[in-house]
Amino acid sequence: MSRPVNIGIIGMGTVGESVFNIIRDRYDFFEVKIGTPIRIKKICDKKFERKKPEGIDFSLLTTEIQDVINDEEIDIVVELIGGIEPARRIILASLDKGKHVVTANKAVLASHFKEIFKKVKEKKRQVYFEASVCAGIPIIQAINEGLCANEIEYLLGILNGTTNFILTKMEEGKDFKEALREAKERGFAEADPSLDISGEDSVHKLSILSSIIFSTHVGLEVIHKEGIDFVDPTDVKYGMEEFGYKLKLLAIMKKTKEGIELRVCPTFIPKEHPLSDVRDEFNAVYLRGRYTGDMMFYGKGAGGYPAASAVISDIVYLARKVVQGIEEHLPYLDLKRRRLNVKDINDIETRYYVRFTTIDAPGVLAKIAKILGENKVSIASVVQKESSGLSEVPILMLTHRAKEGSFKKAITEIDRLNVVRRKTVFYRVEDERFY
């Protein structure tokens, strides 16, 4: 029996406590799996006022990050504090001290991928981060190992549980504010949910997945982002009733001949699509491998225990390496310097759902159609709703594939028409039956 593998946990929030509890409860199992016990050598948190997990040894506790990083016996540092700093410094300093790192921190990875993995390569240590995307769903391992034979050609992700919960409630008839309130009450949205509803959290996760897929850092700035805060329940309803579509906040990666498309935006998908049944706080990644064809990974994308499940799989993986005494191992990710040809959002081609709000008068549709035609946007389907006595009526439309730049130019022109009463609303549609 080799010596125990020593880990130091920094950050004792929900995920940290869950990691502690699982290691305590399944200690013997992990000893068999790794070939030696996992010993929690130190636990660091800013303050330990909160309730301690049952069975904790108080002598392990510290409020000083340096106590963990400078402990020469610690093999693996588990960073669970979130945010950019001091997480970034903890990760880099741990690598400098020859330790492996496990982190659940999507923000620091998405923002400092290059710096971190340069250090990983230099120090011949590993940073594992399964919990950073979709918590307990082992999607990073799948892309990096199980599917490594494949180029991933297409990926659609529901990567944020908060927004998916809200959109599910809006499908059920609630408006955005009511849905957000329910999400907060049920613990699916934080007090300040702006990172989630703005799409920023999903952008972080798409950046991480794309960086793995392309073996190069895909920065946040190349991912087009739109949130769900302006989603009107009217469109959720019309999308379903008129076209059989559900609105989801999708993270999209698509390889095309002209370049790579990367975006996070509320998007309609057909109700027959496997992602359309991903409800409430669940996450899913739908992807197309060159050899596997289409696949989907589905599960809970948040929560202390699901995230801890991923953190522990990383710990076990690295602990086995520590036991085997591998020093010169290959990097988990070997990032290259290469320029990806990412399309500008105005250069993508997709279908659109459009809702015009116009006066109820003859000739309105003709005017709209003329401008669309002039901009090479062709119409696939139109539904003119009855006016029900109001002075304004909605006109719903599905377009064929059109270039986003031309489409937006057309909408801008249409919105200047005096028959148009409100700013036109549109969503992209991901419907492969029409590709």
Next chain:
Amino acid sequence: MSRPVNIGIIGMGTVGESVFNIIRDRYDFFEVKIGTPIRIKKICDKKFERKKPEGIDFSLLTTEIQDVINDEEIDIVVELIGGIEPARRIILASLDKGKHVVTANKAVLASHFKEIFKKVKEKKRQVYFEASVCAGIPIIQAINEGLCANEIEYLLGILNGTTNFILTKMEEGKDFKEALREAKERGFAEADPSLDISGEDSVHKLSILSSIIFSTHVGLEVIHKEGIDFVDPTDVKYGMEEFGYKLKLLAIMKKTKEGIELRVCPTFIPKEHPLSDVRDEFNAVYLRGRYTGDMMFYGKGAGGYPAASAVISDIVYLARKVVQGIEEHLPYLDLKRRRLNVKDINDIETRYYVRFTTIDAPGVLAKIAKILGENKVSIASVVQKESSGLSEVPILMLTHRAKEGSFKKAITEIDRLNVVRRKTVFYRVEDERFY
């Protein structure tokens, strides 16, 4: 740069050719991923009359298995011939010669798990077998690594594409024979499909998944098996129309307080269940981890390229170990001798869908209900179909949870009633809303 990792492929059918093609097409990528090239050192097939893959070096070809096993430079033997013998002997002899093995062969694994993994432990080599269950879906890696923190408490699998294709066609109104014919025409069923339709293939795969989950060999003989060859489209139709259920050939593993349930049988699931939308030749595994909660893995479970994708992920994984020169590594699976408490099928408790065929006369239902009651089977719902002028009428029923032994005893008694015209048909129902 270390020396290349040498592999020998035994069996050059559809999967073998796909493995060859992928390695040829992505040679440079794998070199980066592994740190050294993969070299295909020998390819063995009984006869090489079939069309060779493009770019093959004819000097690699042999018809003698021993040429591969005795080649001292070969690090990894890839066994792709299927069936029990000589696959079993190839795997054991390769381990004896100090080689790692990758196999896609569910039959040999399910039947000789113990013998193979005893040898693995003794020789400190590995046998990897991702392609043996659900082809390209990395479910074995997920259970063994990504989800290793979890006990898997519940698993429902659609593990056989042929039967799922047939049942999907029966949902669309075809009868079993028509559906089977279409499956054969479209290449989703073999000339002799008996292994698939009898449920045997799914039993093999459930045996493998359960052996990983319980770290002990789960033999074929403890898994209750029923095939789909007697499925009547009437029940597929009634299940959907009357109760909102879809019929799937499910592989089920369920931990209960009284023991483990293991079975493969046509089973009704609610149409809201994520598995109910798994159509045609697709496979999926739905599972519940102690910490992750419910998850699903979905994708193509058969075909040369999807299987080759899994074979190659195993090759890459093992090749990295070869490069790192790890000799004394931990076993991928460390099987224990322990007795699992597997329930006899008569001891399980579940709900049932039942179709009685009776004469159209007053008092029939009372007689049936009386016998069910005497056997402690309670009725949740009854639909008596109109007779439409026939001398016999169907009575459809959903039961509450009942013990299988008591339920079957009741059905035997009911089938002896002279008002009952045909053998009663029943299917188990997996509906957690009632648990």
